[in-house]
Amino acid sequence: MTTWTKYFIPGAVAALLLCSPIGAIAQVTPEEAIGWHLFFDKNLSGPRNFSCATCHLPDKGYEGGEPLSKGAHDDLLGRNTPTVVNLQENEFFFWDGRAGSLAEQAKGPITNPNEMDLAIDEAVTRVSADPLYRTAFKEVGVDDIDEEAILDAIAAFEMTLETGPTRFDQWVNGDSNALTEQEERGRSIFFTKGDCALCHNGANFADDDFHNIGTGTDSDRGRYEIEKDEYYLGAFKTPALRNWKLREPFMHDGRFRTIREVIHFYVNPGPTKIGKREIDPIPLTAEEVEDLVAFLEVLNGDWPDLAPYQAAWNRLVAQ
Ligand code: HEC
Ligand code: HEC
Structure with a gap:
């Protein structure tokens, strides 16, 4: 069956939800907060000049704002940067659907020489060398940070990026x-x-x-x-x-x-x-x-509020 809204809610509950700030409803988990930090972390690119958000700009609807984005070495990419919001139900990622999960997808841009150009082992080394990430990952039960933990955290963050009711x-x-x-x-x-x-x-x-x-x-x-x-x-x-x-x-x-x-x-x-x-x-x-x-x-609603992620990250690393 085709669902025409993900916001099917009885009137009374709807009224209640509309009155409360989204952040108060959605609790950011420690893993999502780590994913948020990684998404904006330029250390995930070889020259330390590019994060995921350099191309997926929150104020451009998580896209690039240009027909084609450039990568960490100023190379023009072959395709337009798509958004990363509302992907919860997706089975296919990229314009040609070549990735089957968000975690699998995230490895692509990090290691792609035209995009972020960082070997995945080097990404693990850099993240593991950062005491804040070590503290944060310990909170989610990860003592030895590895590729899977990094990619899963990014995917967990992306899974929460949902736009508001229209x-x-x-x-x-x-x-x-x-x-x-x-x-x-x-x-x-x-x-x-x-x-x-x-x-x-x-x-x-x-x-x-x-x-x-x-x-x-x-x-x-x-x-x-x-x-x-x-x-x-x-x-x-x-x-x-x-x-x-x-x-x-x-x-x-x-x-x-x-x-x-x-x-x-x-x-x-x-x-x-x-x-x-x-x-x-x-x-x-x-x-x-x-x-x-x-x-x-009429199909446009509010964009996600990122402030709760910052707050959750701050709490996480203050411990
Ligand atoms: C047969 C399937 C199909 C139909 C019917 C169709 N679209 Fe599309 N639409 C697509 C595909 C596939 C793309 C992406 C094509 C590409 O990227 O080159 C697209 C792209 C778009 C985009 C660009 C979105 C973006 O993020 O780049 C808009 C806007 C759009 N369609 C609106 C419409 C409207 C309005 C109609 C009806 C008049 C319509 N489409 C009918 C399949 C369809
Ligand atoms: C240099 C620019 C650039 C950077 C940096 C970048 N992306 Fe992308 N992203 C793209 C482009 C371009 C595509 C589409 C490529 C294609 O379809 O072949 C894409 C596609 C995606 C998609 C698929 C969306 C869909 O609807 O299929 C996701 C998810 C995504 N990127 C997440 C990320 C994450 C996570 C990072 C950081 C680890 C990242 N991107 C870094 C440019 C970038």
Whole structure:
């Protein structure tokens, strides 16, 4: 069954939750606090100039803010930096889905010579040499810090990165006044005429699957690189539309700067370079484009508050 919200909560409880600060509800565990610290730690890159957050910037929706990010040695990467929020339910990571878990994924950028360029053993040595990490890891029962402990902590932190309820969640939860007339028209385009929900479905508006919408090129064939099956030529992982704002530019190569440019592409995609495009052009009028944008705006909620992680880390290392 497709779930349209991860915030399905009875009215009374909802009212209570909306009145309390998120930090007060969600207790940050010691492992998550360690993961938070590692995520922002530049010592995890060879030249000590890059952390995960250098590319996954919290104020850019945990993306890079540019079509392509540069790595620790100033090399331009091959793909746009995707967000790291709302990945709890994901089975596949990276635009081509080549990693199967967050812990497995995290090793990629640390060791990749174009990204952070640090051998994993050296990462373990550096983290183990830091008395604060030694104190912190002892709290979670790890006396000898190893690769697994580091990657698991980063993954544990990422698993907590969830964005807050949106007006669309309110609507799904039964508040029929949550959307304006224009947003209602946009919703209908999203689910019917535009058929966006064919792929952008589920709690985060992404099906965790791969599709060819006509964006593949000879230099990036998407999921095909992993599957080596013609069916996947030019197919990329459907990105989540929940909290798309701040995450511009869009697509695996960051080719579109604005949400309107993306929609114009769906209306008039031009020729497909590789593989078979799964969808036909969607004939939307200028007014319908605006209605759809208005609806997409409603899918944005609050970004995670990082202050509780800092507080939890401070408590952890003060012991
Ligand atoms: C130099 C920039 C850069 C750094 C540093 C970096 N990333 Fe990334 N990250 C990327 C890019 C680019 C991709 C997409 C690559 C691809 O799909 O082939 C990505 C993908 C991801 C994904 C997959 C998201 C999804 O939806 O599939 C996660 C999770 C992630 N990074 C977490 C991290 C973590 C954790 C660190 C630190 C250990 C990190 N990244 C460091 C640029 C970076
Ligand atoms: C057949 C599946 C499919 C349909 C239908 C579809 N999309 Fe997408 N969408 C994708 C895929 C796959 C990507 C990523 C392509 C890439 O990165 O090159 C994407 C990317 C996007 C992005 C960029 C998000 C980001 O983080 O980069 C937006 C916005 C978007 N789609 C909105 C829509 C809207 C609005 C509709 C309906 C008019 C729609 N999509 C219909 C599969 C689909």
